[in-house]
Amino acid sequence: MATPLAQGPDAIVAKLHEAARNVAGAGGLSAATAIGVASPGPLNTRTGMALGVPTLPGFVDYPIGEKLHRIFGRPVALANDGVAAAVGEWRFGAGRGCADFVYVTISTGIGGGVISDGKILSGRNGMAAHLGHMAIARDGQVCNCGRRGCWEAYAAGPAFERRAATALAAHHTAAQVFELARGGQAVAQALVDQEAEFLGLGIVNLLHIFDPERVILGGGMSHQYAQLSHGIDRVIHSCAMPAFRDIPVLRAEHIGNSGLLGAAALATL
Amino acid sequence: MATPLAQGPDAIVAKLHEAARNVAGAGGLSAATAIGVASPGPLNTRTGMALGVPTLPGFVDYPIGEKLHRIFGRPVALANDGVAAAVGEWRFGAGRGCADFVYVTISTGIGGGVISDGKILSGRNGMAAHLGHMAIARDGQVCNCGRRGCWEAYAAGPAFERRAATALAAHHTAAQVFELARGGQAVAQALVDQEAEFLGLGIVNLLHIFDPERVILGGGMSHQYAQLSHGIDRVIHSCAMPAFRDIPVLRAEHIGNSGLLGAAALATL
Numbered sequence: 107m108a109t110p111l112a113q114g115p116d117a118i119v120a121k122l123h124e125a126a127r128n129v130a131g132a133g134g135l136s137a138a139t140a141i142g143v144a145s146p147g148p149l150n151t152r153t154g155m156a157l158g159v160p161t162l163p164g165f166v167d168y169p170i171g172e173k174l175h176r177i178f179g180r181p182v183a184l185a186n187d188g189v190a191a192a193v194g195e196w197r198f199g200a201g202r203g204c205a206d207f208v209y210v211t212i213s214t215g216i217g218g219g220v221i222s223d224g225k226i227l228s229g230r231n232g233m234a235a236h237l238g239h240m241a242i243a244r245d246g247q248v249c250n251c252g253r254r255g256c257w258e259a260y261a262a263g264p265a266f267e268r269r270a271a272t273a274l275a276a277h278h279t280a281a282q283v284f285e286l287a288r289g290g291q292a293v294a295q296a297l298v299d300q301e302a303e304f305l306g307l308g309i310v311n312l313l314h315i316f317d318p319e320r321v322i323l324g325g326g327m328s329h330q331y332a333q334l335s336h337g338i339d340r341v342i343h344s345c346a347m348p349a350f351r352d353i354p355v356l357r358a359e360h361i362g363n364s365g366l367l368g369a370a371a372l373a374t375l
Numbered sequence: 376m377a378t379p380l381a382q383g384p385d386a387i388v389a390k391l392h393e394a395a396r397n398v399a400g401a402g403g404l405s406a407a408t409a410i411g412v413a414s415p416g417p418l419n420t421r422t423g424m425a426l427g428v429p430t431l432p433g434f435v436d437y438p439i440g441e442k443l444h445r446i447f448g449r450p451v452a453l454a455n456d457g458v459a460a461a462v463g464e465w466r467f468g469a470g471r472g473c474a475d476f477v478y479v480t481i482s483t484g485i486g487g488g489v490i491s492d493g494k495i496l497s498g499r500n501g502m503a504a505h506l507g508h509m510a511i512a513r514d515g516q517v518c519n520c521g522r523r524g525c526w527e528a529y530a531a532g533p534a535f536e537r538r539a540a541t542a543l544a545a546h547h548t549a550a551q552v553f554e555l556a557r558g559g560q561a562v563a564q565a566l567v568d569q570e571a572e573f574l575g576l577g578i579v580n581l582l583h584i585f586d587p588e589r590v591i592l593g594g595g596m597s598h599q600y601a602q603l604s605h606g607i608d609r610v611i612h613s614c615a616m617p618a619f620r621d622i623p624v625l626r627a628e629h630i631g632n633s634g635l636l637g638a639a640a641l642a643t644l
Contacts, residue, residue, distance in 0.1 A: 148618040157618035166617075206499045222496055222503075229491070229586025230475045233618060236583040241576055241614075242524075243513045253579075253614045255511075307510055310522070314505040315584065317498025345510075345522045348435075349417040349426035349502060 114164045115156070119173045126178070140181045142373030143174060144190030144365040147217070151184050151232030160250040161215060183373040187211070187365050188235055189226060191324055191358070192219025194368030199359035200322045208318045209358070210237055211365075212305065213325035215250060216258040219368075220316060238262065242307050261304040263327055270297050284330045298330075302337025310342055313350040324358030331357040383433045384425070388442045395447070409450045411642030412443060413459035413634040416486070420453050420501030429519040430484060452642040456480070456634050457504055458495060460593055460627075461488025463637030468628035469591045477587045478627070479506055480634075481574065482594035484519060485527040488637075489585060507531065511576050530573040532596055539566050553599045567599075571606025579611055582619040593627030600626040 107125055110117045122143065126135060149156045154171015156162070174182040185193070192209035195201040201209065205224040211217045216238025220227035227234045238258030239251050246255030247265065259265055263280050270283045273293050278286070286294035309321055323331060338355050346353075358364050376394055379386045391412065395404060418425045423440015425431070443451040454462070461478035464470040470478065474493040480486045485507025489496035496503045507527030508520050515524030516534065528534055532549050539552045542562050547555070555563035578590055592600060607624050615622075627633050 148616055150618070158616060160616070206497075222491060222498070223494060225492060227491055227496075227585075228475075230588045231586055231618075233586040234491075234584065236586075236616070239583040239616060240509070240580040242510055244511065244515070244576070246513070251616050253616075307513070311509040314508040315503065316496075317500055317502040317505075319499045347417055347427060347429070347505070347508060347520050347522075349419070349500075 109162075111163060115162070115168045115170070116173070118162070119170065119177060122174070123177050135178070138178075138180065140183060140373040141174065141178045142183045142185070142190070142369030142371070143170075144185050144187040144369040145170060146215070147186035147188070148233045148236060149184065149186060151186065151228070153231075154182075154184055157233075160252075181373070183369065183375070185369055185372050186217070186219070186233065186235070188217030188237070189219035189228075189232075190366075190368035190372065191217075191364035192221060192235070192322075192368065193226065193371050194360055194364035194366065195322050195324065195358050196221050196368075197371045198367050199364060200356045201320070204319050206316070206319045207322055208237075208312050208316050209322045209324060209364075210309070210312070211325035212262060212323060212327035214263055216262050216308075216325075220318075222316065237308070237312065240308060240311060242304075242311070257304075257308040261301065261308060261327075265304075266297070266301050266327070269300065270294075273297055280327065280330070284333055287333060298333055299337050301327075302334045303341055305334060306338040306341025306345070309338060309355060310345045310350075313342070313346050313353050317350065318353060320353060321355045322358050323355060324361050324364050326361075328357050328361050378431075380432060384431070384437045384439070385442070387431070388439065388446060391443070392446050404447070407449065409452060409642040410443065410447045411452045411454070411459070411638030411640070412439075413454050413456040413638040414439060415484070416455035416457070417502045417505060418453065418455060420455065420497070422500075423451075423453055426502075429521075450642075452638065452644070454638055454641050455486070455488070455502065455504070457486030457506070458488035458497075458501070459635075459637035459641065460486075460633035461490060461504070461591075461637065462495065462640050463629055463633035463635065464591050464593065464627050465490050465637075466640045467636050468633060469625045470589070473588050475585070475588045476591055477506075477581050477585050478591045478593060478633075479578070479581070480594035481531060481592060481596035483532055485531050485577075485594075489587075491585065506577070506581065509577060509580060511573075511580070526573075526577040530570065530577060530596075534573075535566070535570050535596070538569070539563075542566055549596065549599070553602055556602060567602055568606050570596075571603045572610055574603060575607040575610025575614070578607060578624060579614045579619075582611070582615050582622050586619065587622060589622060590624045591627050592624060593630050593633050595630070597626050597630050
């Protein structure tokens with residue numbers, strides 16, 4: 107469903123309720139014992155407060171947990187969307203059986219979740235792993251969050267499409283650019299190479315920071331994994347310290363649904 | 376003691392033995408039940424292998440754990456130095472009682488250690504938290520590790536002294552530059568402000584990545600905390616997402632000894 111951004115937080119929460127009822131169908135929600143919600147962050151998952159979400163106007167000190175609990179009338183497990191997706195891949199996908207991995211969503215933004223020593227990396231307020239808001243460039247591109255140089259401002263989908271619009275002198279979706287590159291179009295291939303380089307730069311940082319067993323890429327951009335993987339690996343081999351070069355970067359198994367699966371898993375824990 | 380870099384790893388290990396015997400004094404090492412060693416990384420603390428340490432020539436696939444075990448004849452707890460220092464502050468210093476914090480050493484390089492949910496962030500091989508090798512600039516300064524743009528290449532002591540040598544047209548130690556700034560020297564103050572900005576940029580990344588309760592700064596540069604703190608806080612207030620702006624940045628309590636204390640604590644666990 108489209109998110110009714112202009113109508114504000116309460117309308118969006120009502121939409122979530124409507125979506126859940128639609129999914130439940132004729133039986134309604136009576137059989138649901140708990141509700142799992144994956145939401146863009148930052149949100150304090152301990153208090154249920156949304157704290158100035160860059161992509162959702164009006165979600166500033168908004169008690170989303172309490173509102174959902176009231177509207178659904180049952181326990182609500184609330185997770186930052188990147189964390190929920192990491193949990194989804196951990197339980198059901200490319201992270202199964204893995205005690206230390208970093209999951210990165212590359213979509214309209216960049217988010218993430220980290221599993222460390224068999225546990226979710228949460229931080230003091232459940233807001234850890236806002237990986238897209240790691241600056242990789244000084245005085246660089248302006249990010250949704252207002253800061254300059256964030257990884258998200260370079261490697262997320264909109265940044266790629268913006269570079270493509272300039273280089274190709276026409277609007278293309280990311281998928282179209284990747285298709286052009288597959289067809290041998292040199293400018294499109296250069297755009298793909300640059301995207302892999304931006305992704306690789308941030309991933310190398312994460313290797314040095316987390317020393318994970320693997321990195322898992324999800325989100326819309328990861329549909330293009332086959333064309334990005336080689337370039338990402340090249341950056342890892344030239345930029346990571348030798349001890350970190352053997353860490354594999356894999357594709358999520360449930361692109362598009364990792365977050366839903368993870369939210370459901372968290373609700374039933 | 377000076378590290379006999381030119382003589383290679385075996386000579387350095389022999390020096391460690393000599394240092395330990397000197398500290399033990401007349402009684403010798405017979406009363407020591409275990410040995411704790413904090414070493415520059417990356418080193419695989421599970422296998423005891425040093426894996427290409429940028430600052431120690433010859434420590435490439437070098438079995439430092441086994442060598443130490445053989446020379447000392449007792450169990451050896453081996454830790455990356457930043458991790459050991461984090462543990463030292465956790466047990467005895469500015470991290471006491473804190474379940475989620477990030478410790479950063481700013482010295483000849485930048486290292487670190489992370490305590491997350493009351494446990495040491497280790498990663499698959501005990502090599503997590505090489506925080507200095509997080510790139511914050513594209514195509515930037517060349518780092519000890521060979522990569523361009525690492526935080527260490529901007530905010531560690533040698534980078535500061537290099538900028539100072541250029542700006543002041545003469546060599547000064549970091550301490551001298553900070554003293555000039557205290558005396559009102561404008562160029563020195565600008566150098567201090569820039570150092571705070573570089574530190575702040577990396578710290579903001581770590582806030583977004585770890586959502587810690589606090590950040591603790593150690594290493595030689597943290598002696599200048601009083602002159603850097605305000606500038607770091609300014610970067611946090613202008614660059615961190617609002618939900619992360621209240622996280623305090625504190626000074627280590629055992630600058631110079633955090634790593635020793637931590638190594639000892641790890642040896643007696």
